[in-house]
Amino acid sequence: MRAWTLGSGSSGNSIVLETGGQRILIDCGFGPRAVATRLKAVGIEPESIAGILVTHEHVDHAQGVGRAQHKWRWPVIASPGTLDAIGGIPDRWRRPVHPGAPLAFEGLEIQAFDIPHDASAPSAFLVTSRSSGERAGIAHDLGEVPEALVAGFRDAELLLIEANHDTEMLRNGPYPPRLQDRIRGRLGHLSNAQSAEWAVACAGPATREIVLLHLSEQNNTPEVAERTLRGALSRGRFRGRVMAAPRKTPALVAGHANGRSGSAVQMALGL
Numbered sequence: 001m002r003a004w005t006l007g008s009g010s011s012g013n014s015i016v017l018e019t020g021g022q023r024i025l026i027d028c029g030f031g032p033r034a035v036a037t038r039l040k041a042v043g044i045e046p047e048s049i050a051g052i053l054v055t056h057e058h059v060d061h062a063q064g065v066g067r068a069q070h071k072w073r074w075p076v077i078a079s080p081g082t083l084d085a086i087g088g089i090p091d092r093w094r095r096p097v098h099p100g101a102p103l104a105f106e107g108l109e110i111q112a113f114d115i116p117h118d119a120s121a122p123s124a125f126l127v128t129s130r131s132s133g134e135r136a137g138i139a140h141d142l143g144e145v146p147e148a149l150v151a152g153f154r155d156a157e158l159l160l161i162e163a164n165h166d167t168e169m170l171r172n173g174p175y176p177p178r179l180q181d182r183i184r185g186r187l188g189h190l191s192n193a194q195s196a197e198w199a200v201a202c203a204g205p206a207t208r209e210i211v212l213l214h215l216s217e218q219n220n221t222p223e224v225a226e227r228t229l230r231g232a233l234s235r236g237r238f239r240g241r242v243m244a245a246p247r248k249t250p251a252l253v254a255g256h257a258n259g260r261s262g263s264a265v266q267m268a269l270g271l
């Protein structure tokens with residue numbers, strides 16, 4: 001199982017997950033041309049991707065979904081509310097998924113979970129390979145972790161979870177009080193501490209890698225987020241890898257062959 005982020009944070013989100021011989025995209029916060037450039041930077045052909053999962057309709061996650069779907073003929077898997085909010089996706093490409101009713105898709109099982117966030121019907125996903133049984137949990141843009149997500153992601157091999165802000169940095173940072181309240185509220189974003197608590201509750205003997213998503217540029221740094229998670233996890237049995245996804249550059253974030261480090265693909269993207 002491998003995962004790449006093409007970008008992670010308020011300037012655009014997109015993840016490629018490869019498991020059980022399939023590749024899927026999760027979110028598409030870039031236009032098709034930028035997606036193609038970013039995929040190329042990590043050596044992935046768009047044609048090798050079987051479909052796209054969408055967590056919610058905010059522009060940093062969904063602005064490219066319609067055009068990318070049209071260009072590459074990708075089925076779009078999302079909650080009915082998210083599909084409606086994106087709009088314009090022809091019926092034959094819509095694959096609605098409901099919590100409690102896993103969707104079979106190209107050798108994968110896709111399970112959706114409702115999450116609290118200020119969008120119409122936002123979702124987190126657990127993707128299970130039907131051939132290998134490996135599981136990856138993906139969740140960003142949530143203000144709180146629902147109980148179902150603690151149980152749902154427990155002992156997954158790969159966790160891709162939001163660690164948006166450090167609470168101290170947010171409090172002392174440049175954001176006005178109203179925006180701070182939105183971010184730390186129930187419909188906002190997870191702090192490093194919330195993310196750490198969740199990771200500790202989920203990480204089990206099978207868990208190998210934890211990738212931190214959607215870091216705030218103003219109110220977090222990769223070092224602070226990784227240190228918070230590692231510190232909390234070190235008190236348990238987790239001995240895997242913790243890595244913050246780079247905000248702007250595409251990177252292999254999970255499944256590094258031969259233990260090579262996953263430094264970001266540093267190249268001019270021409271954006």
Ligand SMILES: [Zn+2]
Binds near residue numbers: 009
């Ligand atoms: Zn977002």
Ligand SMILES: [Zn+2]
Binds near residue numbers: 056119141
């Ligand atoms: Zn959002």
